[in-house]
Amino acid sequence: MRHSAILSLGLILSACGQSEPRSTQYFEANLDEARKVVADCRAGSTRGDECTNADVAVQTVEGRERFKRFLGKD
Template sequence: MPQSKTIIIVLVTLLVGFAGGFVLRPAIAPTQQTAPVVIPSPIAAAPSEARGTQYFIAHIDEARQVVAGCRDGSVRGGECATAEEAIIKVDAQERRKRFLGN
């Protein structure tokens, strides 16, 4: 009987320790900060540089045009994937807002 109590105490202690580690993880080892976002200049970007997902999230109409161009073959390159990813993220945010009523 005393041995089973010891085992239970050890298991509960380990469980509390692991749960505390997961809860305190952000305070113990904070995540790395990303580089600050650079505001694009009014000059158009070079066509060789693919615009990122964040750009297309901010300019969703342009992302929809790029995806339409990718489907008909007039646009190629890395922008097709990033524009489509941005559209998926924006649509998911809109669905989440409608569902939660925010």
């Protein structure tokens, strides 16, 4: 019984430390922060889904901006 309580407490505490990665939509709305996260990912100080989400957001926004310039809607 004691081991079960210790194991349960450990699982609860480990779940508290994990945060959900910010979404691509969040990074599209906060492009400067997305660029910082991408730079941190390339430097190796940040890893995981947040790197992917930030990179996709930067590429998406920059692609939209290029397309607008191409169409002359700048």
